Amino acid sequence: MSSRVSSLQITQQTEGFNVRLKRLPPTMIIGGVILIIFLVIAFTAQVWAPYPAAKTGTGRPFENPSSKHLFGTDQLGRDVFSRVMLGTRIVLTLSLSSTLLATILGGLLGLSSGLIGGWFDQLIMRLVDIMISIPFLVLALLIIASAGPELSGGYFLIILAVAIVYTPRITRMARSVAIDLKTRDFVTVARARGESTLSIVWHELLPGATSVLLVEFGVRAGYAPIFIGSLGFLGFGVRPPTPEWGLMISENRSAIVSAPAALFSPGLALALLVVGLNLFTDGLARVLGRTVRPGA
Numbered sequence: 001m002s003s004r005v006s007s008l009q010i011t012q013q014t015e016g017f018n019v020r021l022k023r024l025p026p027t028m029i030i031g032g033v034i035l036i037i038f039l040v041i042a043f044t045a046q047v048w049a050p051y052p053a054a055k056t057g058t059g060r061p062f063e064n065p066s067s068k069h070l071f072g073t074d075q076l077g078r079d080v081f082s083r084v085m086l087g088t089r090i091v092l093t094l095s096l097s098s099t100l101l102a103t104i105l106g107g108l109l110g111l112s113s114g115l116i117g118g119w120f121d122q123l124i125m126r127l128v129d130i131m132i133s134i135p136f137l138v139l140a141l142l143i144i145a146s147a148g149p150e151l152s153g154g155y156f157l158i159i160l161a162v163a164i165v166y167t168p169r170i171t172r173m174a175r176s177v178a179i180d181l182k183t184r185d186f187v188t189v190a191r192a193r194g195e196s197t198l199s200i201v202w203h204e205l206l207p208g209a210t211s212v213l214l215v216e217f218g219v220r221a222g223y224a225p226i227f228i229g230s231l232g233f234l235g236f237g238v239r240p241p242t243p244e245w246g247l248m249i250s251e252n253r254s255a256i257v258s259a260p261a262a263l264f265s266p267g268l269a270l271a272l273l274v275v276g277l278n279l280f281t282d283g284l285a286r287v288l289g290r291t292v293r294p295g296a
Contacts, residue, residue, distance in 0.1 A: 028283020034276030042089035051079040053086040054241040062252075062259035071265040074252050078241075080262050084269050087243035091273065094155065094244075095224035098162035103217045106167040110174025111201045111209060115182050125175070128168040137230060140165050144236050153239035162227060166220045173216055177209040211288040218281030225273050245270045 051058050056076045063073040071080035113124040131139065143161040144152060151157045181187060182205070190200045225245075231237040232246025240247065245266035252262040 025283035025286045027279040028287065031276045031278070031280030031283060034272065035280055038088055038092065038273055038276065041085055042092050045085040045088060049082040049085050051082040053083050053243040054078070055082075062255045062262060064259060065261050072259055072261040074248070074262050075255065080248070080252075080265050083243035083248060084245070084265050087245055087248070087266070088269070090238070090242060090244050091225055091228065091270070094158055094162070094228050094238075095221055098159040098228075099166065099217055099221040099224050101159060101163040102166035102170055102220060103213055105163065106170025106216075107174045107206070107209065107213050108201065109167070110171035110176075111178045111205045112197060113171070114175040114178025115187075115201060115205060116197060121175070124171070128171050131164075131168040132172075136165050136227060137234075140227070140231060141234075141236055144231070153237070155238065158228060158231065158237060161231075162224060165227075166224075170213070170216050170220070173212055174209055177212050178205055181205050181208045215281065215285045215288060218277065218284050222274055222277035222281055225270055225277070229270055 056078055058079045059069050059073040059077050061073060061075050061077050063069055063077075065072045069079050069081065071084060074080055074083070109124060113121045134142075140161045143164055144157060147157050178201075187200060187204050190204050195203075228237060228244070229246030229249070232244045232248075233250040235250065237247055238244045240251070248266040249263060249270075252259070256263050
């Protein structure tokens with residue numbers, strides 16, 4: 001009898017999961033599958049990658065794809081397939097860490113600004129306007145250049161630079177949510193109880209702003225790999241021989257005709273990751289009842 005009950009419960013749970021899965025937007029499912037594949041590669045590539053990322057002389061420079069080198073070799077004879085696979089963890093770490101930091105900073109700053117108002121709000125918004133008026137790449141290059149050659153190429157500096165670039169835009173979105181929520185009764189009651197600004201932001205405003213911040217995180221994370229790849233392509237990203245995809249594209253661009261696989265392999269991986277992130281974000285926005293504004 002108990003075995004029949006267990007089987008019935010398992011069947012009901014399976015049917016319930018299938019129903020919930022069917023309700024998810026197709027874009028979210030497709031994007032989620034792509035992201036899961038990249039996550040699996042990031043966590044397991046160290047085990048099955050044919051060669052170490054920095055190992056030179058695995059073949060002749062700029063060999064064409066073969067059974068020994070699926071994506072060919074680069075200018076130093078390094079296996080491009082191994083470098084693309086091993087670089088997945090680096091790209092994901094830099095992109096997600098910088099976006100998460102920007103979401104935390106922008107969310108707290110924007111919610112606090114909208115709640116406090118007055119001169120504090122005006123000061124924060126004017127600083128936000130100034131930073132937004134500077135193009136993404138220019139602002140990031142200024143931050144990296146001002147840090148000096150000692151910190152240049154470090155993971156922390158790249159994460160910080162990308163986070164600073166994204167923070168003003170997230171701040172503005174969070175502030176608009178705070179302005180709407182601070183007139184609600186639960187915020188008025190919290191103020192009447194004498195709660196601090198930080199407590200109101202954390203316990204009253206943040207739960208209502210979670211959906212907006214999640215969508216903002218997804219949107220920024222979708223652009224972060226391209227942004228970080230652009231820094232690497234310009235020589236302001238991580239230091240060689242790190243297998244970061246933008247740096248790999250920059251190193252192999254001279255062989256675009258003779259060995260295009262060395263150039264297009266990291267480019268294709270970058271494009272596929274961005275597509276997966278954007279599809280997942282679009283589906284997440286639909287689930288949360290939000291709309292994603294292109295180029296926001």
